[in-house]
Amino acid sequence: MSKKMNFNIQLEEAAITAISLYFLSQHSLALSVWLWILLFFSPDLAMVGYLFNTKTGALIYNLFHHRGIALILVGIGFFSGQEVWIAAGILLFAHASFDRMLGFGLKYEDAFKHTHLGTM
Numbered sequence: 001m002s003k004k005m006n007f008n009i010q011l012e013e014a015a016i017t018a019i020s021l022y023f024l025s026q027h028s029l030a031l032s033v034w035l036w037i038l039l040f041f042s043p044d045l046a047m048v049g050y051l052f053n054t055k056t057g058a059l060i061y062n063l064f065h066h067r068g069i070a071l072i073l074v075g076i077g078f079f080s081g082q083e084v085w086i087a088a089g090i091l092l093f094a095h096a097s098f099d100r101m102l103g104f105g106l107k108y109e110d111a112f113k114h115t116h117l118g119t120m
Helices: 003-026 033-051 054-063 067-080 083-101
Strands: 111-115
Touching: 003 083, 033 054, 033 083, 054 111, 067 083
Parallel strands: none
Antiparallel strands: none
């Protein structure tokens, strides 16, 4: 991937992250900013799956970094009227975009550094 394309992808992911954080501020559940900062990085705890093996690690990591799943959570919250699901979905969406901006993509089963964005 060319450096210009890589920069464009990073810029796009940064914009998605920023917009997601704005929407998260609108669905903040009256929680402290400090708690939201901790929650923002909590999906990375999914890396614990790599303690078992790369296949389990990739499965769990991808589950907590998949933007489609994040949108499903937002939809569940929207249609059920439950703000906590909306906030959780937006948080996952923002976190996944933030990680992709940094070059951390969805993982393949063979190695942690082998992602859908290339090899780190």
